[in-house]
Amino acid sequence: MNKTEFIAAIATHSNSTKAEAARFVDSFISIVTETLQGGGEIRLVGFGSFKVKDVAARDARNPQTGKIIKVPATKRPRFSAGKELKEAANQHKKWVLAGVT
Incomplete structure (x- = not known):
């Protein structure tokens, strides 16, 4: 969608x-x-949470040249699904496992 x-x-x-x-x-x-x-967080009970995660600096390898490059520290948005959303997403799997399609 x-x-x-x-x-x-x-x-x-x-x-x-x-x-x-x-x-x-x-x-x-x-x-x-x-x-x-x-720097805030949004928690919607049952649905999930939006927050920012700090990602540490690291070394990576350029696949074309093989050269090691430094990747700087950054912040990334994250969404963590809540219990009800996880259960709803897996609802279909329960029916399939029970033999109902």
């Missing part, structure tokens, strides 16, 4: 217009981005 399809699904699910849903999605993305830029 891409952003346009996601917006249409939210509009349908919430019985609102696509413009309202687009404003909601854009606001959500902006809030998550701003919070992570400020």
Whole structure:
């Protein structure tokens, strides 16, 4: 599902217009981005958490030349799924294992 399809699904699910849903999605993305830029974390119980993880500097090898290069330390955004989201994602697997398709 891409952003346009996601917006249409939210509009349908919430019985609102696509413009309202687009404003909601854009606001959500902006809030998550701003919070992570400020070093914060967003926890949505049952859904998951958005946070920034520090990644240490390391050495890597250029596959073309074989030369070792230094990769600087950086920060990366991370999403950790919550319990209910994990269970929902694995719901289909339970049915398949039970022999129901």
